Amino acid sequence: MLKRILLDTDPGIDDSLAILLALASHEISLEGISVVHGNCSAAQGTVNALSVLELAGASHIPVYKGCDLPLVQPSLLAPETHGDTGLGYAKLPAPLSPPKVQKGSDFLIEQLMSAPGEFTLVCIGPLTNVALAIRQEPRIVEAVREVFIMGGAIRHEGNTTPLAEFNTFVDPHAAHIVYHSGMPITLTPLDVTYDCVLLKEDVERLLKIDSPITTFIADATRFYMEFHDEYQSIEGCVINDPLTMALTFAPDLCSYQEVYVDVDLSGGVSMGNTFADFYRMTKKPANMKVALSVKARDFIELFLQRMEKLARESNVLSSPQGT
Ligand code: BDR
Numbered sequence: 001m002l003k004r005i006l007l008d009t010d011p012g013i014d015d016s017l018a019i020l021l022a023l024a025s026h027e028i029s030l031e032g033i034s035v036v037h038g039n040c041s042a043a044q045g046t047v048n049a050l051s052v053l054e055l056a057g058a059s060h061i062p063v064y065k066g067c068d069l070p071l072v073q074p075s076l077l078a079p080e081t082h083g084d085t086g087l088g089y090a091k092l093p094a095p096l097s098p099p100k101v102q103k104g105s106d107f108l109i110e111q112l113m114s115a116p117g118e119f120t121l122v123c124i125g126p127l128t129n130v131a132l133a134i135r136q137e138p139r140i141v142e143a144v145r146e147v148f149i150m151g152g153a154i155r156h157e158g159n160t161t162p163l164a165e166f167n168t169f170v171d172p173h174a175a176h177i178v179y180h181s182g183m184p185i186t187l188t189p190l191d192v193t194y195d196c197v198l199l200k201e202d203v204e205r206l207l208k209i210d211s212p213i214t215t216f217i218a219d220a221t222r223f224y225m226e227f228h229d230e231y232q233s234i235e236g237c238v239i240n241d242p243l244t245m246a247l248t249f250a251p252d253l254c255s256y257q258e259v260y261v262d263v264d265l266s267g268g269v270s271m272g273n274t275f276a277d278f279y280r281m282t283k284k285p286a287n288m289k290v291a292l293s294v295k296a297r298d299f300i301e302l303f304l305q306r307m308e309k310l311a312r313e314s315n316v317l318s319s320p321q322g323t
């Protein structure tokens, strides 16, 4: 049976790739997107989400703008990582369709409460929208079928401070609310995403198909690769968010441990750090399943095959015979 997906995202280069992966995957049905601040402003991210959907011929999927600021912390965007527009060097036409008028968190509540036990929620940005939705309608905790979160760095170093990962650092209070909400969470931290590196030769393989989708991927990831080279001495780029999306239908890509995870809110050097109680010192029950190892090349191969399929299919649809 098709898994029904709601996506909360801050698009963002790897977020956009996660949207494309969702659209290319027959196992899941992407039914709506709420946008949050993070890699760029919520307004810019909303435009990006709409443009990426239109690029892939999926403008029927509704997009809702969510919260533009973290719950407590000042705003922190990431133009050095994702570019001023959030999509690196890619230039997409302005979207034809507008976002829906409802707020992102209200949309999540409405959908989750309308079909208890049905929706899988995938969260690949700061958790502000989701935390607000939980505070506004706590019954969504029971109503959601499962939650996949890209965030945290358990045994891995941070990518925003030495100890904290971006999504968690940007809104640690929201992460705290969601982690302790009782939702059935699977966490995809940097421990696994940093093994998933898209290489230049992978993008060259995609470019063998001449398509606006492969051009978009190449232009967006060229910027992302320059960032990884300059700031982290990594060749290629880490595609965090698509891995989280892939786990909704290919869970065997990772192995997991059920563990109690908390977020540091003390305001010092470890603000936003995520730490796991592997030795059960706190005696607290596990609050999530954490992915701790990944078959990285299998995932990259899955990603490439799905992008090839999407590019070929959209070429057929936009050819004169396909219309
Ligand atoms: C996360 O932060 C953002 O830069 C990415 O989109 C991803 O969701 C990785 O730390």
Ligand code: CA
Residues within 6 Å of the ligand: 009, 010, 011, 012, 014, 015, 038, 039, 124, 125, 241
């Ligand atoms: Ca993201």
